[in-house]
Amino acid sequence: MKLVQTRIPDVVVIEPTVYEDDRGWFMESFNEPAFHAALRGLGLPLPRPFLQDNHSSSRKGVLRGLHFQLEPRAQGKLVRVIKGAAWDVAVDIRKGSPTYGQWVGETLSAHNGRMMWIPEGFAHGFIALEDDTQFLYKSTNVYSKEHEGSLAWDDPDLAIDWPDVGGRIISEKDRDAAPFKGFPGVEVPAANSDVETYGFRVIGDERGSLIALESAGSIPFDVKRVYYIFATQSDVSRGFHAHRDLQQLAICVSGKCRMTLDDGTVRQDVWLDSPDKGVLIRNLIWREMHDFSEDCVLLVLANAHYDETDYIRDYQTFLGEVANGKK
Incomplete structure (x- = not known):
């Protein structure tokens, strides 16, 4: 093409x-x-x-x-x-x-x-x-x-x-569409081209709130695996790897943490600090997780089952695969 x-x-x-x-x-x-x-x-x-x-x-x-x-x-x-x-x-x-x-x-x-x-x-x-x-x-x-x-x-x-x-x-x-004059324009997140944040609709009343997550709906893929990380000490950092093919969506359902996402060119920090906010982590994105709050529960949805061969755990190897256009 x-x-x-x-x-x-x-x-x-x-x-x-x-x-x-x-x-x-x-x-x-x-x-x-x-x-x-x-x-x-x-x-x-x-x-x-x-x-x-x-x-x-x-x-x-x-x-x-x-x-x-x-x-x-x-x-x-x-x-x-x-x-x-x-x-x-x-x-x-x-x-x-x-x-x-x-x-x-x-x-x-x-x-x-x-x-x-x-x-x-x-x-x-x-x-x-x-x-x-x-x-x-x-x-x-x-x-x-x-x-x-x-x-x-x-x-x-x-x-x-x-x-x-x-x-x-x-x-x-x-x-009956609106005139362009006076239109304020739309906000488009200017972020790492391979990293997207998601906002989820909150349904609630005086009793509390609910968020529904659906494959190929609010979640941009079919979910094959779900796991969550909790009780991580504030001075502990996690991650430090990428995936060749796996895509994931991460949501802090409690507390907060800072995710560092790197596509080999741009390095970006994203705070996950609300249960109605998620970040899509595509394949060949290096990720690190820092600054966990004591009550942090990080939920991760994945589009495939666990496969150790899909991991890239060395940063220089990651850069090499990105440079070779294996995305």
């Missing part, structure tokens, strides 16, 4: 490699290692794991957007058209971004096979250029009505140059 940056560098157009002969054609519609390697080659951060796929069909002239979701349910989207054609738009709504309020548009069609990667912190929309345009996209978070937002597709301050397709079909919800 080939990645081409747009005039907003974080938004990229993906041109797949298509193999054709007299029988037809073949292409990889998604290859995570290749996608990640290509993003790294451009110096761009990696997305969270994709949690949901969506598929829509639209008549010619149907315009959908501009949609986004807020943290902790913000969505990055990898979008493509598998039938027909659409003009796809991404608007930068990241607070403090040098391209805040700017947009890019790209024609995606079944014929050209192009995809567009739209990171978290962007509003997204498209207009169908043909009847029965089928739009398929992967998103890094599940849909959440309470976190969704939308901006007016025709806002003069955005001045998006939508193509003329002989009429537009727009839902009432999209016609």
